[in-house]
Amino acid sequence: MAEAEKTLVESTAKQPEVKRFIRRFTRQQRQMHAVLFTTFLGLAATGLPLRFSESIWARGLARTVGGFGAIIFFHKFCALILTVAFLIHVKEIFKRGIQKREKGIFWGPTSMVANWKDVKDLLGHFRWFLGMGPRPKFERYAYWEKFDYWAVFWGMVVIGFSGYAMWFAPFFARFLPGWALNAALVVHGEEGLLAILFIFSIHFVNTHLRPESFPMDMVIFTGVESEEEFKEKRPLEYERMVKEGKLDERRGDEPEDWFVRFSRYVGFSAIAFGLLLLVLTLTAMLQ
Numbered sequence: 001m002a003e004a005e006k007t008l009v010e011s012t013a014k015q016p017e018v019k020r021f022i023r024r025f026t027r028q029q030r031q032m033h034a035v036l037f038t039t040f041l042g043l044a045a046t047g048l049p050l051r052f053s054e055s056i057w058a059r060g061l062a063r064t065v066g067g068f069g070a071i072i073f074f075h076k077f078c079a080l081i082l083t084v085a086f087l088i089h090v091k092e093i094f095k096r097g098i099q100k101r102e103k104g105i106f107w108g109p110t111s112m113v114a115n116w117k118d119v120k121d122l123l124g125h126f127r128w129f130l131g132m133g134p135r136p137k138f139e140r141y142a143y144w145e146k147f148d149y150w151a152v153f154w155g156m157v158v159i160g161f162s163g164y165a166m167w168f169a170p171f172f173a174r175f176l177p178g179w180a181l182n183a184a185l186v187v188h189g190e191e192g193l194l195a196i197l198f199i200f201s202i203h204f205v206n207t208h209l210r211p212e213s214f215p216m217d218m219v220i221f222t223g224v225e226s227e228e229e230f231k232e233k234r235p236l237e238y239e240r241m242v243k244e245g246k247l248d249e250r251r252g253d254e255p256e257d258w259f260v261r262f263s264r265y266v267g268f269s270a271i272a273f274g275l276l277l278l279v280l281t282l283t284a285m286l287q
Helices: 002-014 027-051 056-065 068-099 116-129 143-167 178-208 227-233 235-244 257-286
Strands: 021-023 224-226
Touching: 021 227, 027 056, 027 068, 027 178, 027 257, 056 068, 056 257, 068 143, 116 143, 143 178, 178 257, 224 227, 227 235
Parallel strands: none
Antiparallel strands: 021 224
């Protein structure tokens, strides 16, 4: 009897521990991100040749695709898709935050709106970088993720309005002075360039090149991450969910291997393409 119990204990100990996953992003959020980064890459790839049309690589690209007219067409096409996605996102925010009065949309630990804790986390992070204090503990969204979000939100408003002002200049000229349309041209180009430089440098580094995420953070593609990784990256959110008894509600299935490989291929391709555009941009600026 004792020998049987010993064998049972040994066989149980040999069984591999089941890896559990936590869902961080819904399918709709991941689809929205896919549309966002795809159209942004399209806008960057078509906007940069227009911005630096005298560069050798810009003229070569124009000849390859059929001229700058074709580039403008694809630029507008990507702009339309991104605009629709942005309006859907804004509608969802107002629906959840105002109509349904959902808590956590405009304030609280699950909100993308910055608060005093983000300021303390930023200062605490600098102290940690310098070895002067412990690493800050983050909630659902870290301060740099909120900064990324609002940079894109601001860019959509400024770049989008200035772009449509140029696209439909006769309409906007009815109530805007001529200098405003000229300013729209300058604002659109400079803000677009700033957005490209920010996304292809700061955002890529913050999201994928941090030690805990290198070489790529897959959660935005798969929607889930292991419970161990989640607990390490978002300790305050993990503690809050355990305290509220909501951890089981957020459990997800392990992503299939083929989907992880496909997502990694798409992600690396996007980063490589973005870095190529960044190099071409810096080359054109230094000419």
